[in-house]
Amino acid sequence: MEKEPSSNREFPDKVDRLYVNADLATMSGDHPYGMLKDGALGISGTKIEWVGHRGSLPGDFRSRAGEVFDAGGGLITPGLVDCHTHLVYAGNRAREFEMRLQGISYEEIARQGGGILSTVRATRAADEERLYRESAPRLVSMLCEGVTTIEIKSGYGLDLDTEARMLRVALRLGSEYPISVVPTFLGAHALPPEFEGRPDKYIDFVCEKVIPHMAREGLARFVDVFCDRIAFSREQAEHVFEAAKGQGLSVKIHAEQLSDQGGAQLAATYGALSADHLEYLSEAGVEAMAKSGTVAVLLPGAAYFLKEKKVPPLDLLRSFRVPMAVSTDCNPGSSPAVSILLMMNMACTLFGLTTEEALKGVTINAARALGREGQVGSLERGKDADFVIWDVREPAELAYNIGLNRCRYIIRHGSLARPQDLLELLHAQ
Numbered sequence: 001m002e003k004e005p006s007s008n009r010e011f012p013d014k015v016d017r018l019y020v021n022a023d024l025a026t027m028s029g030d031h032p033y034g035m036l037k038d039g040a041l042g043i044s045g046t047k048i049e050w051v052g053h054r055g056s057l058p059g060d061f062r063s064r065a066g067e068v069f070d071a072g073g074g075l076i077t078p079g080l081v082d083c084h085t086h087l088v089y090a091g092n093r094a095r096e097f098e099m100r101l102q103g104i105s106y107e108e109i110a111r112q113g114g115g116i117l118s119t120v121r122a123t124r125a126a127d128e129e130r131l132y133r134e135s136a137p138r139l140v141s142m143l144c145e146g147v148t149t150i151e152i153k154s155g156y157g158l159d160l161d162t163e164a165r166m167l168r169v170a171l172r173l174g175s176e177y178p179i180s181v182v183p184t185f186l187g188a189h190a191l192p193p194e195f196e197g198r199p200d201k202y203i204d205f206v207c208e209k210v211i212p213h214m215a216r217e218g219l220a221r222f223v224d225v226f227c228d229r230i231a232f233s234r235e236q237a238e239h240v241f242e243a244a245k246g247q248g249l250s251v252k253i254h255a256e257q258l259s260d261q262g263g264a265q266l267a268a269t270y271g272a273l274s275a276d277h278l279e280y281l282s283e284a285g286v287e288a289m290a291k292s293g294t295v296a297v298l299l300p301g302a303a304y305f306l307k308e309k310k311v312p313p314l315d316l317l318r319s320f321r322v323p324m325a326v327s328t329d330c331n332p333g334s335s336p337a338v339s340i341l342l343m344m345n346m347a348c349t350l351f352g353l354t355t356e357e358a359l360k361g362v363t364i365n366a367a368r369a370l371g372r373e374g375q376v377g378s379l380e381r382g383k384d385a386d387f388v389i390w391d392v393r394e395p396a397e398l399a400y401n402i403g404l405n406r407c408r409y410i411i412r413h414g415s416l417a418r419p420q421d422l423l424e425l426l427h428a429q
């Protein structure tokens with residue numbers, strides 16, 4: 001019998017607020033979901049101060065808590081982490097969706113100069129204010145489903161100014177809304193038209209000019225590369241990783257989405273925090289990821305939207321104990337998705353994850369994919385007070401429902417909001 005997680009610490013003399021009357025899916029320890037039935041959670045300032053059973057609270061707990069909050073018999077989970085998004089962009093690609101419905105493939109559209117490049121044209125033409133206004137509704141939808149940490153990539157500028165503008169907008173979203181934004185530079189996303197036929201020259205530009213600029217300005221925490229036959233080769237990815245390393249930035253990769261290029265393996269040798277997509281990942285790739293502790297980020301929304309039939313090698317990932325995260329990949333071309341809850345459902349139905357793996361995938365393992373597992377992703381003392389109160393009884397309901405959002409309260413860095421407050425904030429701007 002696995003042990004339930006419990007607080008190994010005395011209840012402190014004082015907490016700012018104590019949440020009671022909820023089950024806690026702590027996502028820590030070996031017990032399924034780290035479940036703590038009838039738990040209590042104390043916070044002070046922006047941090048979690050105490051997690052334990054309600055029954056183990058001292059008799060005088062009410063006088064030691066600034067406030068006691070009744071969670072109404074709901075479920076508390078860690079704040080959700082969406083660890084792979086391209087949320088900042090202008091325009092949309094509904095027209096290309098119609099073309100694909102008529103039988104033209106995603107790759108064919110990209111080769112004809114559509115695809116990523118059509119979003120590049122729209123994004124280059126949008127000033128900072130417009131980019132912000134077009135992106136904020138997507139962010140708020142995510143917040144309303146309990147996302148408290150989000151990674152946002154550049155990659156629709158492909159020139160220094162627009163890439164920097166995208167990342168500034170990402171950071172501004174994080175300062176205006178109660179969400180932690182982790183910015184990633186994805187200059188090597190597609191070849192911009194001005195470098196047509198000269199991909200190595202573009203990679204030189206990215207490595208020599210743009211990565212040092214992003215590092216200097218503090219605009220990116222990570223550097224990502226799209227490695228595939230319609231994007232960049234392994235050699236080009238390696239060049240980018242070297243440049244990132246030179247600037248002290250960690251790396252990530254879009255790998256094995258449309259074909260097996262050995263990208264995940266390469267990224268693993270650079271200690272990549274994550275390799276993402278992975279439908280065509282080989283056993284050698286899985287083994288390399290296991291060795292380097294690289295997280296497998298699964299993106300079922302993209303597989304669904306592109307009608308990809310191949311699924312990531314789940315059994316191998318499990319047997320090599322590679323941590324699996326799940327994310328929206330929110331982007332205008334391959335996954336115009338803002339619902340992390342729907343992605344949990346798709347990860348189960350399309351890829352075969354268990355509901356517990358799906359919840360791990362949007363909490364602790366997604367935090368790992370961002371190198372933030374010390375701060376977020378589970379309910380543990382000392383971590384950020386980022387959590388969600390759901391009006392559900394079982395954690396499996398989160399992945400089970402389709403299009404039903406039972407999120408009642410979002411607590412981020414200790415401050416509480418309801419989904420309707422966040423929508424009001426959006427409309428007031």
Ligand code: NIG
Nearest residue numbers: 116226254302331332333334
């Ligand atoms: O993660 N794979 C590359 N990039 C995006 C797609 C971007 C687009 O089509 O605009 C992805 O799926």
Ligand code: FE
Nearest residue numbers: 084086254329
């Ligand atoms: Fe992506």
